[in-house]
Amino acid sequence: MPRDIDQPLQIVPSWNAYQAACPTRLMLNRIADKWTVLVLGLLETETKRFSTLQRQIGGISQKMLTQTLRGLERDGLIARTVYPEVPPRVEYAITPLGKTLVGLLAALRVWSETHIEEVQEAQNRYDKAEQQALSAETKGVRVIRF
DSSP, X not given: OOHHHHSOOOOOOOOOTTSTTOTHHHHXXXXXXXXXXXXXXXXXXXXXXXXXXXXXXXXXXHHHHHHHHHHHXXXXXXXXXXXXXXXXXXXXXXXXXXXXXXXXXXXHHHHHHHHHHHHHHHHHHHHHHHHHHHHHHHTTOOOOOO
């Protein structure tokens, strides 16, 4: 008789990001990071060196790029190759796993670029209403927002 018939059925629990201890939350944190979106977007089509990535991503510090690249490498989304040269040449490339993610991230980037004016208008309306409420409260009027 096969051994696994005698064993109780072991059901692998499905992941649930709404549970506090679920490790998928770590991936959501990685994916939601703006630097991740930008790095993977640049690596989607070609391998790049650190200095090229830093030059192409405006505003990223060397420290933040290093942290982002290490995290992406640890998660298996990019691969780091060190060539035995003097000085050593290091290149970063997207992995097959990373390629499964870039389309989703590109959609978020494109959505952001497409709708930024609407978001800014909403922010301006909100800020203006907040300022008016604050101004009214300083004049003794209590404003309740719903």
